[in-house]
Amino acid sequence: MRKFALRDVDPDFIKELEASEFFGAFRGCYACGTCTAGCPVHRVNSSYNPLRIMRMLVFGMREELLKGEMIWLCSDCYTCQENCPMEVKITDIINHLKNLATRENNIPIGVSTQKKLLKDQGKIYIIDEFDNKKRSKVGLPSLPEMGEEAKRLLKVRQS
Amino acid sequence: MKYALFLGCTIPARARNYELSARAVASRLGVELVDIEEFACCGFPLEASDETGCLLLGAMNLCLAEEKGLDICALCSACASMLTKTAYHLDHDRNLKRRVNTYLSGIGKQYEGPVKVKHFARVLLEDVGLERIKGVVKRDLMGLKAATHYGCHYLKPSYIYEGFDDPQDAQTLERILEAVGVENVQYRRKKDCCGGPVLLTDEEVALKVAEEKLRNVREVGADCMNLVCPFCSLMFDANQKGIEAKSGDEFNTPVLYLPQILGLAMGFDRKELGLNLNSVSTKELESTLEGKDSA
DSSP states (O other), X not given: OOOOOGGGOOTHHHHHHHTSTTHHHHTTXXXXXXXXXXXHHHHHOTTOOHHHHHHHXXXXXXXXHHHXXXXXXXXXXXXXXXXXXXXXXXXXXXXXXXXXXXXXXXXXXXXXXXXXXXXXHSSSSOOOHHHHHHXXXXXXXXXXXSOHHHHHHHHHHHO | XXXXXXXXXXXXXXXXXXXXXXXXXXXXXXXXXXXXXXXXXXXXXXTTTOHHHHHHHHHHHHHHHHHTTOEEEESSHHHHHHHHHHHHHHHHOHHHHHHHHHHHHTTTOOOOOOOXXXXXXXXXXXXXXXXXXXXXXXXXXXXXXXXEOOOSTTTOSGGGTTTSSOTTSOOHHHHHHHHTTOEEOOOTTTTOOOSGGGGGTXXXXXXXXXXXXXXXXXXXXXXXXXXXXXXXXIIIIITHHHHHHHHTOOOOOOEEEHHHHHHHHXXXXXXXXXXXXXXXXXXXXXXXXXXXXXX
């Protein structure tokens, strides 16, 4: 990680997070490192470190967190959250951070592609005629091509 | 025993082997699974980028089941987790429910709740029961060594799951296998993730996580892996060849869905269980079971 100066931190970041329902429990973190010790992603890529994310939150390192790649390496496996002796909802917090990063246009192409697919189709995979043929051949019921209700709902929300 | 069957996006398009075997096993055990055509995405793919949209999709699916007066049985662990989590938050937070219902009214829906959501395996354990499963065994699977991969969302986050299993020492899937005579083998770092969700952001990391697990499973001489989620299957079954090519290592480990193994014990043939659709061949494993049918 690059060096950073105290003037780069955002003391209001914590206040912003306090609006999130997960933040209360977060104050219990005493940096024991159990989260990182059990993390399956950390084992294969040590640049990913959930404890570091928790500390960066405390220090108000908004830019580093929301513009960087680290949070997007979280596999959402909940190991850290389940192991945390202080019951910090680490995975839920990281998920919330991913949402904040998205609002700042820091979103991996794979994630944004899925987002677009859902808006356009209401499901990730279209079930086309060929799929339904394959399904009926083995006795599975046919399914509609798209999730029309879901599409409508996501549209209603935007308007 | 009647549930709305929630297939989600991946299973009907990419995991017909799971769907086929689950339907076959459910029907043999007297679980009625009702299809609801309007079911769409569970919301999981939006959790990281659009929390509200995620919640709305989940709630809409809950409404569809509620309109039919049914609870939900999900095959995919991510769907099960997302829908359970959505129901949990809506049923615990009246303000949130009111907010979500404002949006839902835009498409003529309202969520009253509660709607119960259960993973297929949980239905087998809690609604069907082990005795009933034992009762329909037609073929002895004794000697078959399976390494169970619980995956993450089948068990976690635990605060939504009412303690039906313990993520620190999970037992449910193995208890089901034990009921049909399978030997459960233990392996290192059994609780680890398949790596699947990282596939979207860093393929190399994702495949390495899966590779480590395949290695740990091979180490204990398992005949196959047992799992209950299409994403985990994607990592260990569909991607196994690619992982082998990259690492120069050979695993050749068949990866079966829980109902495929149960289906073998119940005497279904390979096509009825979609075993022909598995990426890593299961033929050798099946041949070891031949001639074991009980009269």
